[in-house]
Amino acid sequence: MHLCPALARVLCLAALLATALVIPSAARAADIVIANHGFEEGTSSLTGWTQSHGTTGVSPSTERAWRGARSARLTDGSTDAAVGLQSGQVPVTAGKTYAAFAKVYLAAGRADLYLRFWNGATLVHSAYTQVAAPLNQWSDVRVVAAAPAGVTRASVLLYSGVGGTGTSFWDEILFTAQVTDLGVQVENSAPNGTTFGVGPDQDKIYAIYTGTQNDTPQLAVIDADTENAVQRVPIPGATGGWAATTATDGTVYLGTYSNAGVYRHTPGSGTVSLVGEAAGTASFVWCLTPGRDGKVYGGTYDTGAFFKYEPGDSALTPIGSTPIQAGKKYVRSIAYDTAANVTYLGTGTSAALVRFDNTSGAKADLLQSLPARLRAGSMVTTLKLTGGRLFARIDTTLIVLSMSGATPTLEAEITGTSADLSDERDGKVYYAKGSALYAYDIASRTEHAVGVDLGMDPTAFGWVKLAGDADHTLVALGAAANRTRLFKYRPADGVTRSVEVAGTPVLPAAINAIAGGPDGKIYSGAFFTGGMGVHDPMRGDDDDLRADLMHRAGFSQTDSMLNHQGRLYVATYPGAKVYEYDPASPWDFGANPRLLFALAGDHQSRPYALAGAPDGRIFVGTVPDYGRYDGALTIYDPATGSVTVHRNIVPDQSVVSLAYHGGLVYGGTSTRGALGTGDPLAEAAVLFVHDPATGETVPKRLPGAAADATTITDLTVVDGRIWGFAEGYLFVFDPAVGDFVYHAKKFSDVGTEKWRDADLRTVAKDPAHVYGTAGDHLFKITRSTYAVTELIPKTPGLDGLATDDLGNLYYKIVGRLYRYAF
Missing domain, CATH: 2.130.10.10 (YVTN repeat-like/Quinoprotein amine dehydrogenase)
Incomplete structure (x- = not known):
């Protein structure tokens, strides 16, 4: 392992990507830009502009500028001749409306701003606005016109006409269509629901990537060894997803919204398939966990339902009442005890921690036997059963419960933790506070800072045996600056690595x-x-x-x-x-x-x-x-x-x-x-x-x-x-x-x-x-x-x-x- 130190009148008032790794860019920003619009380019600052009327009276100026250091000066001292400075031409579409804007400082007389439409070298139409006041200050001027049939280009003309005189300074000549699509403004390449592979795929990480409601979410398969996304698979019919788990048979399951769906992915297949949607008005599958023999269990919002899926079933099977706990709309987190055939369900709002016996159907809220301060939380956001302990995160407080039969004993309360935590290894469970790595020692019931910064907000932790290593490495997947990062930590020698993952989906x-x-x-x-x-x-x-x-x-x-x-x-x-x-x-x-x-x-x-x-x-x-x-x-x-x-x-x-x-x-x-x-x-x-x-x-x-x-x-x-x-x-x-x-x-x-x-x-x-x-x-x-x-x-x-x-x-x-x- 290569590691290094630490949004008629008013009425009554994506092609699907599978295995390709081409990263989609944000949509093209469609500004129509006048070349040298601020007169700051070129040695004379009039580069891209031509004198269209007269032979004198046009000059670059540093005397005043609205933005930057330069402007264009028009000096017209004759009532018998015109002075004009014209921009280069820009493309337009016949029938559409366009607007030109400028900043003008009128020192004397008057001046005009023209919008001119062309068919080749033929001037087809002009529209203008005249400025005669105020004097001696910068002001805004604009002209709006529709492009006539047959035109393909437009230009902007700064003008002082025959019959008048004036001195004017011009800056920031801007041009736009009436309606312009400016494209995507923010991109996202941060993982949501994440799970680690098992068996021969134990070095693979499976993460859901979500864009807007108009974009198909994607499953990315990330190789922990090469630190690259090796496969991207569309998840049709869903808007996004928060939940992912790996069943005991190695099958990856994804929980999605707004269809409250569960999807199955067989590692290496390059596809996902919808195996069922939660019944009723549920919109989210919030959590998933593996059960025995390839089963998976899950929970929903806003029905607060508990369900299972078993390989070969044609639908999700509800378990118990809906909601599973009266008054609770969320089943926000879930964990399964294989030995006892018991499922733990973290609900909200307000918080409850339900112990559900899958054999008898009996259920109880474990928080009722714990201190009142813990029952005041709004949500149990994380559950992890590991090392003989049940770890439950209530809002931002992580509690550690030792189970004696159905009765919990509170061992520890840890504040300020991030959402996920690792399975126990060598008596320790790892988690993050901000981007700092911490460990909880089960034997001593204490936590300590590892002294390592993850360089990201972690989404999931897993133990991976990297290529060439004899022991497992703690691996975390998460995000920093809306980009996916991978973190590796080897407890034996404290060696770490934090790196941006290449090839992950980039979505609007x-x-x-x-x-x-x-x-x-x-x-x-x-x-x-x-x-x-x-x-x-x-x-x-x-x-x-x-x-x-x-x-x-x-x-x-x-x-x-x-x-x-x-x-x-x-x-x-x-x-x-x-x-x-x-x-x-x-x-x-x-x-x-x-x-x-x-x-x-x-x-x-x-x-x-x-x-x-x-x-x-x-x-x-x-x-x-x-x-x-x-x-x-x-x-x-x-x-x-x-x-x-x-x-x-x-x-x-x-x-x-x-x-x-x-x-x-x-x-x-x-x-x-x-x-x-x-x-x-x-x-x-x-x-x-x-x-x-x-x-x-x-x-x-x-x-x-x-x-x-x-x-x-x-x-x-x-x-x-x-x-x-x-x-x-x-x-x-x-x-x-x-x-x-x-x-x-x-x-x-x-x-x-x-x-x-x-x-x-x-x-x-x-x-x-x-x-x-x-x-x-x-x-x-x-x-x-x-x-x-x-x-x-x-x-x-x-x-x-x-x-x-x-x-x-x-x-x-x-x-x-x-x-x-x-």
Whole structure:
């Protein structure tokens, strides 16, 4: 072993990969870039541009620039001649609409921005915008036009015409189609459900890789010796998977979502086959474990069911009651005792540890005989039966139980552990705290740090006899920076190796939140795997293979972002963590972005809402932790660093939308509790008004038909009023009169099961409208009449809304970012 040291009008309102190892790249970023758009290239800085009108009056300039060091100067001192500077041509499609943007500094007179369409050398059509004010400052100018029939190319013309004079400086000449697919922004190559082979395949590791709901997940077979993925197999019909196990006969089984399926893979076959789906409304197979004679046992969410599969069966067989433990939606972890024919089931929410006798059907919750502090957890997330002990992880606490018959004795409590742990070898069980390796000594009932860093967040541990070695090596598979890593540790001599695995699937990650940043760039935070993509509007290379910039490491799942006073605030799940990022300084995760606070200690998990006040305070709305209804409004004051948590501010409701105006916080709630809860405890969502100065909170039931809505999914301030959406109902609250002044249903297809389904934005260049997404549509609303105009028809997965500094709109469709320019 080679080792080294330590997202018509509004209505009533992947080719499958088997064994190939070609890594798919992110979709091509489709910016149409004007060559030398910022006049920074070439010795004269006018490279790629030609003087189209006149023979003088065009020059590069360092006198002033909007971005960078240079601009293009047009000096027109004659009313008898024109001066023009024209870009190189870019490809366009007849019938489509395009927009050109520029920064202009008008020092005198007037100037024009033209968009010109060509068929070969023939000018077919021109459109323009004239600028005559303001003087002596940088301003934005744009021209929008549809490409006529027969054209194939377009150019941009900076122009001062006959009959006028003027001096102007031009910078950042940008061009775009009205609708542009900007492609995948974040990629994922991190393993989920993982299991190790047995027998002749003991050196193989089997891991599930998950992309977006539009991407087929894959099983990767990784060779622990060569540290490469040697096979990739599609898992059709599934969205992803968390569970994997190896049966006693060497067959690999995979547990998937959203079909709650179990798939079988025979090592070396290059295929997987669906052997059954869990009965009822289950959506996840959360866990699997081997039983006797090739059997496997498993558990589900959200039915909380226990089942088995036996080779030759045509379906999964439910065992016992459903749910297996009353009131529990999760069977989150599982272990099987071969000798006693007993299965241990870790459930939630709240936590229970069920001992199920497969012979008699008797069951008991072992936590009931343990200290009350252990029964307060939300979930038993890990179970491992090894070394004569049952290891159970309750939230983040690992307990060690010695079993005497059916009665457990608590031997140890270990805090801060990661999800998986190894089988016992030489009296020790290994696990991770963060990325540090630890060992539990069964004889002494103590743990110690091994003094080794894994270099990753481990998904699974196994013992492998590597080629050429006489003894087994501890091997872990996991991820760092959204890439698969393999770790090896030989206890006998302490030799280690940590390496990135080659050839693993690279899949798109779903975008969960988007925002325009203080630097004018568009930030995309990923669902599930975490990571962040950064798009520099209309400046990306047109042959990019991925986002302009991708930060793979750092953030976990991003639930919301806020651009406020020069900082980008990023709120992530789990643990409702809030980070501050200064784009003006280098990226250095931990320092910049830096963690401001986390709300796990206040039982908050999903931070869906952010708002900011002029004095710098940040407000956070959260969905609570699993099995709970008590969401919170949290106030962070950067001046003092204080964090004030108003938990259960509206009884038994989550806080999922926020706006700040006139010294007051406006919040939208959801009666839907966290995952793992039952029916709502509250009757309907409310708009609440919170006064941070007094602590007073006043809830207001929505008017008319909207009164029964269960979630207020967005709030924004428009002309001093609070506009919001609640399951398709647009409402407007006027703080000046203290009441609602408008409500109407605009969409009929927005589900009640969501915490978030709408986004509203104002755009400075169009003060007559409010723009929004809801129900898979992009639309605008006339502020004076509330009339709705559809911009993008219903498109499944269309969600989110952000703007850039030019007022363009950005939305997401699952894992892809799109721009709408106007």
